[in-house]
């Protein structure tokens with residue numbers, strides 16, 4: 001036993017002395033792949049939606065942005081959070097407390113060369129393991145040095161190999177703005193994480209990062225995307241810049257920020273920078289965690305409720321302010337009901353809504369009616385007046401809908417004012433798969 005402890009201590013000292021470089025060079029490609037794919041799984045912002053359609057059916061190039069890939073990774077809490085992703089390296093000169101790859105973390109380190117990432121991507125693509133590449137990285141030497149290597153991966157894939165699959169590059173904080181602009185010429189999507197909802201949270205948990213600088217990068221990417229779209233309207237062959245837009249990610253539950261603050265920050269990012277997506281990632285406790293982090297992860301349902309609130313703003317015509325009104329006195333969204341139902345229960349005077357006459361905006365506010373159901377209602381009511389039976393063919397939630405709607409054969413009397421309305425409309429609690 002003492003001998004084993006000695007061995008462990010020697011190995012820790014070996015890592016801490018920075019002599020792990022030699023150790024690292026002994027790692028095989030597959031060992032490094034294991035380390036760097038595992039290290040990338042905490043980043044949730046990798047969905048490949050919304051990019052330009054490209055394919056190689058004409059016999060030129062390789063790959064396609066259409067169809068599905070299979071590269072999934074699972075977070076320790078069981079969520080399927082990734083499509084395809086690796087880090088160029090998990091060495092990092094920054095020390096963000098929530099990050100498993102931070103400078104002071106005692107994890108196995110590894111590094112790929114740009115060429116190795118290119119070869120891996122092509123090999124995996126040809127075997128139909130993946131549909132493209134999501135590449136992020138820790139920071140080695142300097143932000144710009146790291147960014148250059150990541151851009152080289154994307155350039156080589158596109159120029160040297162005619163790769164037409166999807167590429168998402170994470171930009172490195174503090175990298176030269178020119179490099180960030182070059183990244184957008186090769187990648188479908190570029191993104192930089194704002195990391196935390198508030199400046200205070202960022203200063204506390206990521207002391208090396210600067211919120212203003214990160215927003216500056218987001219603004220520049222946004223301008224470049226807008227300019228490229230504009231140029232392509234006038235000149236067909238003007239270069240594309242990040243056709244799938246940009247996204248960002250916020251960690252939920254690592255600092256004291258409440259849901260109301262998160263909704264406000266997301267709304268600011270959507271309105272000011274026209275981001276394609278804001279991803280919310282419930283903080284997962286990491287091995288060897290810093291003492292400033294909470295010991296417990298937030299309930300996963302909190303992340304889900306934030307995604308629902310995000311959809312209300314993006315697709316249901318709610319303002320961020322209205323969604324904030326669904327939060328409680330502590331600024332938190334209820335966990336037992338979705339934010340749309342919470343809002344409706346708080347604004348009962350707006351209901352019941354006449355399904356046969358109400359405008360689309362109001363139909364979208366009825367709890368239980370999704371965008372597709374509303375489109376179908378708008379279509380169907382042109383031909384005849386809708387009854388409850390018609391609605392039950394469009395939605396599964398007809399019983400919880402009743403207090404909020406009027407149809408040709410149904411008008412609720414006092415149902416909307418009942419004290420127990422919340423209990424009557426709360427869906428039965430499902431047991432947690434990963435409780």
Ligand code: SF4
Nearest residue numbers: 092094096099102138
């Ligand atoms: S810069 Fe990125 S990789 Fe480095 S510690 Fe911070 S979050 Fe982790």
